[in-house]
Amino acid sequence: MIRVIVIDDEALVRSGFELILGQDADIDVVATADGVTALAQIDRHHPDVVLLDIRMPHVDGLTILREVLTRANPPVVAMLTTFDADEYVLQALTLGAAGFLLKDTNPRQLVTLVKSLAAGGVVLSPTLTRSVIRGFSAAEAVSSAVAAVAKLSEREQTVLRHVAAGRSNREIAGLIRHSTGTVKDDMSAILAKLGVGTRVEAALIAQQAGLVDGPQT
Template sequence: MVIDDEALVRSGFELILGLDPEIDVVGTSDGRSAHEDIGRLRPDVVLLDIRMPHINGLEVLGRALQLEQAPVVAMLTTFDVDEYVVEALHLGASGFLLKDTDPHQLAMLVKTLAAGGVVLSPAVTRSVVSGYLPSREGSADAEAVARLSERERGVIYLASLGKSNREIAEIIHQGVGTVKDDMSAILAKLGVGTRVQAALIAQRAGIADPRR
């Protein structure tokens, strides 16, 4: 489902995503009826504009994630730096992407979200990692990442690339349950609540593929 106050954005995303036979755009909204539409249509993935004149995207995000069958939500923004990005991440957004994302990549990003991965637009990520996300100094992040086991560092490295638990399991030759346990341990050790926040910390700490 695509939620944006601009009809051109909604129709553009719907048209591009509709070309992929594996994706069904169940609906679009300008925000005013977004919560009711999400509850009625039960989308797996929601692309949600952060800034809308009729309703704050953060309010839609918070209410959507409280639903019994909560969708995966990624925030849409036109800005390389948006002060709402940080709050959206803390509320539980699974990522963020710019509205001018390459159309050829859009369907792949939606599938990544549906599979449980994270989507971090490089342009926005650079701003967040460089210090826009208020938390700890880079050295503190590096120390936290250093407490991870080698396999946990591999898991969070792959998660920072947008890989889902299933994809990570295939790459490291472990079961999905093991990866879920590793991810829970990673969140606890890094002191964060979501894999997006963990991925950002890993990127800010300069984590590299431990398999190399």
């Protein structure tokens, strides 16, 4: 059972996400909260996945994200936003968010995205990915991304393509017919060669370098 907490300042958004996710037998929405009570609920329920509004009054999402990731065994956190272009998204990814999605994500996709997060995958909303990439897509930056990806072996590039598609290590292992341990080793090498600390940052470099056809969900 995947334990989920939804954090948003709007009660309607919280209840909508809870209703959609609660219909799946593998997901248990253990709590919903606004920014003020978010950390208390997370510490109480120890969720696997947190869906966190990036912009809230009183206590904003970035502040909560920083605090959550200091926990000994932090949950996976994906940021929620209403805006197609949100300047806080890149900052959230740098801090350690596992992805981001728009609040009007198709309900049928939402369950799949949460399961992907719980399995160790990344979630990149297509519209937002384009916006984030445009935010640092100067010719020099693109050239740098291409050069970084060129350092990867053929198998590492294949693994990175699957990471950018939101697949977990276990899923990738099945697709490339190697063990999960091998994929983990490949992932560590990829992060080191790209000079980044998270799968999401690696996925964005893959997008920027043109390693994949387009933004993935």
